[in-house]
Amino acid sequence: MGSELIFRGHEDTQHETDSYSPKPHKRWLSFTRPIRYVLREQRLVFVLVGIVIATLFFTILPSSSRNPYVHHHKYEQIPDSLAHISRESASTTYKFYEPHVAAFGSMNSGGKIPLGLKRKGLRIVVTGGAGFVGSHLVDRLIERGDSVIVVDNFFTGRKENVMHHFKNPRFELIRHDVVEPLLLEVDQIYHLACPASPVHYKHNPVKTIKTNVVGTLNMLGLAKRVGARFLLTSTSEVYGDPLQHPQVETYWATSIQSLVNKLVQVSSAKAVRLTCARHEACVVKGLSVFVSSHGGVGGGGRLGMSLLTLDPIQDTRVKEPRNWRVINRPVHIFNFGQSKRVTGARGVRSCYDEGKRTAETLTMDYHRGAGVEVRIARIFNTYGPRMCIDDGRVVSNFVAQALRKEPLTVYGDGKQTRSFQYVSDLVEGLMRLMEGEHVGPFNLGNPGEFTMLELAQVVQETIDPNARIEFRPNTEDDPHKRKPDITKAKDLLGWEPKVSLRKGLPLMVSDFRQRIFGDHKEDSTTSTVSTA
Numbered sequence: 001m002g003s004e005l006i007f008r009g010h011e012d013t014q015h016e017t018d019s020y021s022p023k024p025h026k027r028w029l030s031f032t033r034p035i036r037y038v039l040r041e042q043r044l045v046f047v048l049v050g051i052v053i054a055t056l057f058f059t060i061l062p063s064s065s066r067n068p069y070v071h072h073h074k075y076e077q078i079p080d081s082l083a084h085i086s087r088e089s090a091s092t093t094y095k096f097y098e099p100h101v102a103a104f105g106s107m108n109s110g111g112k113i114p115l116g117l118k119r120k121g122l123r124i125v126v127t128g129g130a131g132f133v134g135s136h137l138v139d140r141l142i143e144r145g146d147s148v149i150v151v152d153n154f155f156t157g158r159k160e161n162v163m164h165h166f167k168n169p170r171f172e173l174i175r176h177d178v179v180e181p182l183l184l185e186v187d188q189i190y191h192l193a194c195p196a197s198p199v200h201y202k203h204n205p206v207k208t209i210k211t212n213v214v215g216t217l218n219m220l221g222l223a224k225r226v227g228a229r230f231l232l233t234s235t236s237e238v239y240g241d242p243l244q245h246p247q248v249e250t251y252w253a254t255s256i257q258s259l260v261n262k263l264v265q266v267s268s269a270k271a272v273r274l275t276c277a278r279h280e281a282c283v284v285k286g287l288s289v290f291v292s293s294h295g296g297v298g299g300g301g302r303l304g305m306s307l308l309t310l311d312p313i314q315d316t317r318v319k320e321p322r323n324w325r326v327i328n329r330p331v332h333i334f335n336f337g338q339s340k341r342v343t344g345a346r347g348v349r350s351c352y353d354e355g356k357r358t359a360e361t362l363t364m365d366y367h368r369g370a371g372v373e374v375r376i377a378r379i380f381n382t383y384g385p386r387m388c389i390d391d392g393r394v395v396s397n398f399v400a401q402a403l404r405k406e407p408l409t410v411y412g413d414g415k416q417t418r419s420f421q422y423v424s425d426l427v428e429g430l431m432r433l434m435e436g437e438h439v440g441p442f443n444l445g446n447p448g449e450f451t452m453l454e455l456a457q458v459v460q461e462t463i464d465p466n467a468r469i470e471f472r473p474n475t476e477d478d479p480h481k482r483k484p485d486i487t488k489a490k491d492l493l494g495w496e497p498k499v500s501l502r503k504g505l506p507l508m509v510s511d512f513r514q515r516i517f518g519d520h521k522e523d524s525t526t527s528t529v530s531t532a
C-alpha cells in the first residue's frame with residue numbers, strides 16, 4: 001500500500017508538471033480511491049458497526065415501545081399507579097397504546113387508521129355493565145378516558161347504576177342479551193354478564209347455563225372477529241366445596257373417580273372407603289366404583305340400596321347393581337368432604353359452577369385454537385354499593401336486614417366461611433389483569449376469612465349492635481369454606497386488596513339506606529376508598 005501511495009504521489013507530481021495525463025487511468029484511480037480509503041485503518045468495521053447501531057435504534061426500539069404488551073412492565077414498576085387511576089396516569093398509559101390504538105388484537109395492529117380519525121382511548125365493551133360489579137368497572141374505564149359500551153339485559157343490572165354517564169359521549173348503553181350474537185368494533189371485551197347471586201342464578205338455571213355457555217361463545221366469537229382482547233369473569237365457585245384451603249388456581253376440583261383410583265393404586269389395600277357428609281365412595285381393586293348415598297360399606301356388609309355410579313356424566317342410579325360385590329373390610333378410610341363432580345355436577349348450583357367451568361374451557365380453547373388474547377379472573381365474594389338489595393347474598397341480606405331492624409338470617413350453624421372483597425379492589429384487579437400480559441386464571445378476592453356468625457357481628461358493629469340473629473336451615477350444596485390464595489395475583493399482577501371488611505362495609509351502608517328508605521342526602525355512587 002505504501003508503494004502505491006508513493007506511486008500516486010509521483011503521478012500527482014507528474015500531473016502538476018505535465019498537462020497531459022491519460023484520462024481512463026485517472027478515472028479508475030478516482031473510483032478505487034474511496035474504496036481504498038474505506039479499507040484503510042479498519043474504517044469498514046466502524047461503518048458496519050454504525051449501520052448495526054442505526055438499525056437497532058430505528059427498527060427494534062420503536063417497535064418494542066409501541067408494543068401494547070410491553071407497557072405491562074411499566075405498570076409493575078409503579079405498583080400503585082392503578083390504585084386510583086388519575087387522568088395523568090391514564091394518559092401515560094395511552095402513550096403506549098396510541099400508535100396502535102386498536103392494536104390489542106393482532107388483526108387491528110399496524111396504524112391503518114388515518115391520522116385525523118385516531119381515537120384517544122380504547123373502545124371497550126362491558127357485558128353486564130349495568131350490574132353491581134360492571135357499573136363500578138365502567139366508572140373507572142370512563143374516568144380513564146376510554147369509550148365504553150355497556151351491554152346488559154337488565155335481568156339483575158339496573159339502568160340507575162350507569163345513568164350518571166348518559167350525557168357522556170364516550171358512553172353507550174345497549175339492552176341486549178348476550179345469548180344472542182352481537183357485532184361491535186371494540187378493542188377489549190370485559191365479559192361479566194351472568195347473574196351471580198345463588199338466588200338469582202338458581203331462579204332460571206337453564207337461562208344461567210345458557211348465558212355462561214352460549215353468551216361466552218358469542219362474546220369470544222366477537223373477540224376473534226374484531227381482534228379484541230377478552231376477559232372472562234369466572235368465579236370461586238369453580239372450586240366447588242373445596243378440599244384444599246385456601247384455594248389455589250392450580251386446584252382441580254377432584255373427581256372422586258380419579259381420587260379413589262389413585263388411592264387404590266398407591267395403597268396396598270384391597271378396598272378404600274371414602275366418607276363425607278352425605279356420600280360414601282368405595283372402590284375395590286379390579287371392581288366397579290360406587291358411591292352410596294346411605295349406609296355405604298361396612299365390615300362384611302353390603303353396599304347401600306341406592307347406588308350411584310361414579311361416571312361424572314351419567315347419573316345412573318341403580319337399585320340392583322349388576323356388579324354388586326360383598327366387601328370384606330375396607331382398610332383405609334379417608335374423609336374427603338363433598339366433591340362437585342358427584343353432587344355439584346348434578347346439583348342446584350351446577351348451572352353456575354359448571355357453566356363457568358365451561359366458559360373457562362371455551363375461553364382457553366379460543367385462545368389456543370384461534371389465537372384470541374384472553375384473560376380469566378376467578379372472582380370471590382364481593383360487596384359494595386349498588387349490590388342488589390334482597391338478592392339473597394349474605395352481605396346484602398345482612399345489611400338490608402340490619403337497616404330494616406329485621407333479624408339477621410344466618411343459614412345453617414353459621415360456621416361456614418367466606419372471604420369478602422370490596423368492589424373497588426376487584427375492579428382494580430380486573431383492570432390490571434386486562435392490561436397485563438398473563439392469561440390466568442387469577443383468583444381475585446380478599447383473603448380475610450369470616451364465618452357467617454363473624455360477619456353478622458361486623459354488621460352489628462357497623463349498623464345496629466342490637467340486631468338479632470335468627471338461624472335458618474341452610475341451602476343445598478352450600479360450600480363449607482372459601483378463601484382465596486392470591487399469591488399468583490400478587491406476584492404477576494402486583495395486585496392485592498386494600499379494603500378490609502370493617503372499612504368497606506360502612507361504604508355500602510349509605511347506598512343501601514338511600515335505596516331502602518329513599519334518603520337522597522348521601523352520595524351512594526362512590527365505590528372508591530382511600531387506601532393510604
Ligand SMILES: O=c1ccn([C@@H]2O[C@H](COP(=O)(O)OP(=O)(O)O[C@H]3OC[C@@H](O)[C@H](O)[C@H]3O)[C@@H](O)[C@H]2O)c(=O)[nH]1
Pocket residue numbers: 196197198199235236237379380381382392393394395397398409410411412414416418452474475478479
Ligand atoms: O341470609 C343469608 C344468606 C346467605 N347466607 C350464607 O352465606 C354464605 C354466602 O352466601 P352467598 O349467597 O352470599 O354467596 P356464595 O358464597 O354462596 O356464592 C357466591 O360465590 C361467589 C360468587 O361467584 C357469587 O357471588 C356467588 O355465587 C353461604 O354459606 C350462605 O348459606 C346466610 O347465612 N344468610
